[in-house]
Amino acid sequence: MRHVRAWLFVPTPLARIALLRILVYAFVPLDVLVLHTSGFYHGWADPVWYKPMIAGQLLHLPPASVLLVELLKWGCVATALLALTGRFPRLAGWACAICWIWYQYIAFAYGKVDHDRGDFVFALVLLPTAGMAHLKDGRRSEAAGFALRGIQIVAIFTYFLSSWAKLRFGHGFEWLDSATVARAVIRRGTPVGELFLQIPWSLHVMQYVMFFAELTSPVIFFVPERMRRLLVGAWYLFHLSVLLTIDIAFWPHLVMMLAFLPLEEYRDRFVGFVGRRFGRAPDVVDEPVMVPDRSP
Amino acid sequence: MxxxxxxxxxxxxxxxxxxxxxxxxxxxxxxxxxxxxxxxxxxxxxxxxxxxxxxxATKPTGAVSVMSVEVQTTASRSWTAVGLNPPSIGLNRAEIEGQVPQIVHDPSRLGTLAESHAELRPDSPRWTDVRLVRRSTVIENGRPTGQLRMQVLAVWHRGQGNKP
Structure with a gap:
């Protein structure tokens, strides 16, 4: 039990959560304005198409209207921008969570649920629990460790549960030998995907790789740190290949996977590189510059 | 704190x-x-x-179906497929595909698409007739055979109520 507790609340640099927060809240406006806009247009769909989901029935959420979608869309943007500043992390963060989750609810309550966005709900719910965090704060915090751990767990859970869903809805192991990926390529294949369609065994093998990678995904928590980062890289490669073949990217999930990475180390290395490359370390810009005394 | x-x-x-x-x-x-x-x-x-x-699980041999919506407009009397995307009708393809039985049962739902379209795209010609069509691509062992099938599932005419 003590091990679990230590693992769940592992002290983690506050700078890391501050960096992840910037990436998450920069993503939110991009998401609602550019990447995922179907909820917005539901404001114009006739209410006859509204199919309330369980959360909407419990909370008595109405069908979308033009006013509601405009409010939620710009509410997402405003609260995300406030959260981006790092001030009022809890208030801004949870307000942003409410706006984004409601906006996604509207997107999905018209008969089609995108199955890649439920985990980001918890990125937005958990991130504010870390509280105040500054980009240059070198201290480690248990609250930051928990927020990152929670995001990691939910993100990996989605892979594992995806393999389970294939067994549940794909007639058990029959899924492995089905033409599901071929169907996806026929319906929305890219030129790269079309190439693979001409070699059906390649898509077939991909299904095996995908399924077993998902099924074994929780091992990421039990391997050495170096291996863990390689596994995160492997998942990003997997998502890149999905993007290239069927033009689908699980954007919110891709942001969540960053919770595994030592973002503050990458930043410091990048800043150091820029400093060496351009002959000046931005780190020490704030300090008084020593000017050689040229007076006679 | x-x-x-x-x-x-x-x-x-x-x-x-x-x-x-x-x-x-x-x-x-x-x-x-x-x-x-x-x-x-x-x-x-x-x-x-x-x-x-x-x-x-998609059977390696069978048909992959795609729904499409075709319309006649005040400008053209021939059936033309339209994009099933939110900026045009407020809904996307999957949402239409997910409620096919409801549309077949009540084709006047297709009329609400014409109204949403008129609001979202006020400058394009009004839709006078809307129909839902299923197109199937036949596949054999995971490979398309080149055979296509087409079936009209529901039709709505402006001003003619719900009669298909």
Missing amino acids: TASQLTPDTDDVRLGGASRVWRAVVLIVACALFVGGSLVGDDPWWPFGPWRMFAT
């Missing part, structure tokens, strides 16, 4: 007992709901529903 304080021996910001408990409870409840959604739930459980992207 009552829950966290600086401990004297390290710089780590610690959490108090209560702060740990509610955080752990939130995470456990979320995980339990995810498991429940995956075991017995379905899409309406969102965000806890099953993670079923590409989870259905």
Whole structure:
């Protein structure tokens, strides 16, 4: 039990959560304005198409209207921008969570649920629990460790549960030998995907790789740190290949996977590189510059 | 902040007992709901529903169907396929495909698409007739045979009520 507790609340640099927060809240406006806009247009769909989901029935959420979608869309943007500043992390963060989750609810309550966005709900719910965090704060915090751990767990859970869903809805192991990926390529294949369609065994093998990678995904928590980062890289490669073949990217999930990475180390290395490359370390810009005394 | 304080021996910001408990409870409840959604739930459980992207098994030999909506407008009397996307009709293809039985039962739903389109695209010609068509691509051993099938499922005419 003590091990679990230590693992769940592992002290983690506050700078890391501050960096992840910037990436998450920069993503939110991009998401609602550019990447995922179907909820917005539901404001114009006739209410006859509204199919309330369980959360909407419990909370008595109405069908979308033009006013509601405009409010939620710009509410997402405003609260995300406030959260981006790092001030009022809890208030801004949870307000942003409410706006984004409601906006996604509207997107999905018209008969089609995108199955890649439920985990980001918890990125937005958990991130504010870390509280105040500054980009240059070198201290480690248990609250930051928990927020990152929670995001990691939910993100990996989605892979594992995806393999389970294939067994549940794909007639058990029959899924492995089905033409599901071929169907996806026929319906929305890219030129790269079309190439693979001409070699059906390649898509077939991909299904095996995908399924077993998902099924074994929780091992990421039990391997050495170096291996863990390689596994995160492997998942990003997997998502890149999905993007290239069927033009689908699980954007919110891709942001969540960053919770595994030592973002503050990458930043410091990048800043150091820029400093060496351009002959000046931005780190020490704030300090008084020593000017050689040229007076006679 | 009552829950966290600086401990004297390290710089780590610690959490108090209560702060740990509610955080752990939130995470456990979320995980339990995810498991429940995956075991017995379905899409309406969102965000806890099953993670079923590409989870259905497509038979290697059979047909892959795609729905399309075709319209006649005040400018053209020939049936023309239109994009099933939110900026045009407020709904996307999958949402239409997910409610095909309701459309077949009540073709006047197709009329609401014409109205949404008129609001979203006021400058394009008004839709006078809308029909739902299923197009199927036949596949054999995971490869398209080149054979296509087409079937009209529902028709709506402006001013003619719900008669297909």
